[in-house]
Amino acid sequence: MSDDPPEQRPPGTRGRLRGDGAGSVDTVISVDDVTREAERLAAEGPSRDEIAALAAGTPFLYIDGLVAGYGKMEILHQLDLQVGKGQSLCLIGPNGAGKSTVLHSIYGFTNITGGTISVDGRDITRLGPNAKLRDAGVAYILQDNSVFPDMTVEENLWMGGYLMDQPAKAKQAAEQVFDRYTRLAERRHQLARVLSGGERRLLEISRALVMNPEILLVDEPSIGLEPRYIDMVFEILHDLQHVDGKTIVMVEQNAKKGLEFSDIGYVLVSGQVAMAGKGSELLENPDVGRLFLGG
Numbered sequence: 001m002s003d004d005p006p007e008q009r010p011p012g013t014r015g016r017l018r019g020d021g022a023g024s025v026d027t028v029i030s031v032d033d034v035t036r037e038a039e040r041l042a043a044e045g046p047s048r049d050e051i052a053a054l055a056a057g058t059p060f061l062y063i064d065g066l067v068a069g070y071g072k073m074e075i076l077h078q079l080d081l082q083v084g085k086g087q088s089l090c091l092i093g094p095n096g097a098g099k100s101t102v103l104h105s106i107y108g109f110t111n112i113t114g115g116t117i118s119v120d121g122r123d124i125t126r127l128g129p130n131a132k133l134r135d136a137g138v139a140y141i142l143q144d145n146s147v148f149p150d151m152t153v154e155e156n157l158w159m160g161g162y163l164m165d166q167p168a169k170a171k172q173a174a175e176q177v178f179d180r181y182t183r184l185a186e187r188r189h190q191l192a193r194v195l196s197g198g199e200r201r202l203l204e205i206s207r208a209l210v211m212n213p214e215i216l217l218v219d220e221p222s223i224g225l226e227p228r229y230i231d232m233v234f235e236i237l238h239d240l241q242h243v244d245g246k247t248i249v250m251v252e253q254n255a256k257k258g259l260e261f262s263d264i265g266y267v268l269v270s271g272q273v274a275m276a277g278k279g280s281e282l283l284e285n286p287d288v289g290r291l292f293l294g295g
């Protein structure tokens with residue numbers, strides 16, 4: 001057994017993944033090796049038809065040939081992504097592959113120099129984040145800890161409705177969230193700083209729900225959480241997809257959890273889709289297993 005399973009390793013650290021042999025030290029492969037091997041896989045990425053076939057029916061979120069980055073630095077090169085309404089898609093891949101940048105681009109945080117992003121047939125490529133949230137039903141749950149620690153749980157939720165024209169509407173929407181998550185309701189008057197990691201993540205997700213979005217962009221939902229909270233977060237996301245019909249695009253370092261959860265999985269390497277398949281298929285894929293699932 002490796003004493004450093006990838007699912008417990010924070011991103012950005014130089015970790016080691018177990019190989020596919022007996023799992024002994026000799027078969028451990030470095031992160032650099034993972035990147036090199038993944039780039040080999042990327043050389044023949046999926047066709048647009050394969051990407052289209054994975055999305056159920058007409059794609060709800062449709063990204064075509066996206067070229068995007070930060071300033072003059074191009075990170076995503078001709079990226080395609082398609083997901084049907086009520087489906088979930090998980091992006092996995094090495095650190096720095098551009099997974100978060102895909103979510104940033106959908107939400108409007110990057111410099112887009114080519115391609116299009118549309119939701120439900122409407123081109124939203126050039127909309128800024130506020131318009132995305134208010135008019136296009138796209139909500140983004142950040143990778144970084146984003147609760148306001150010195151505000152109460154209730155005030156944090158109200159912040160989720162900052163784009164609503166009347167504060168009363170935000171409060172009403174917050175009450176609906178409290179009705180659903182009693183765990184938060186019990187703590188509504190406490191400062192967010194006293195919440196446990198799992199409760200904080202719940203608050204982050206809930207805050208995004210205040211605007212009643214159709215599409216949830218979720219960056220690393222399990223990061224930094226104890227296993228029992230990881231399960232809780234995935235159960236909440238499962239309900240949002242299967243009970244509420246939300247469309248979910250997530251990035252997950254814990255590739256096993258992310259692929260188990262998601263209908264569709266993409267392996268992203270160097271700003272391009274290297275592999276695409278049903279989540280369950282990628283879980284069974286020996287290359288994915290060796291490179292991203294710890295053997």
Ligand SMILES: Nc1ncnc2c1ncn2[C@@H]1O[C@H](COP(=O)(O)OP(=O)(O)OP(=O)(O)O)[C@@H](O)[C@H]1O
Binds near residue numbers: 012098
């Ligand atoms: N705000 C930014 N400004 C400039 N460069 C950025 C910014 N955010 C990310 N980058 C760069 O873009 C590239 C892709 O980063 P991104 O965060 O999308 O990777 P990632 O796949 O999410 O990695 P990780 O698994 O470590 O979270 C990296 O080279 C990174 O340094």
Ligand SMILES: [Mg+2]
Binds near residue numbers: 099100101251
């Ligand atoms: Mg990231």
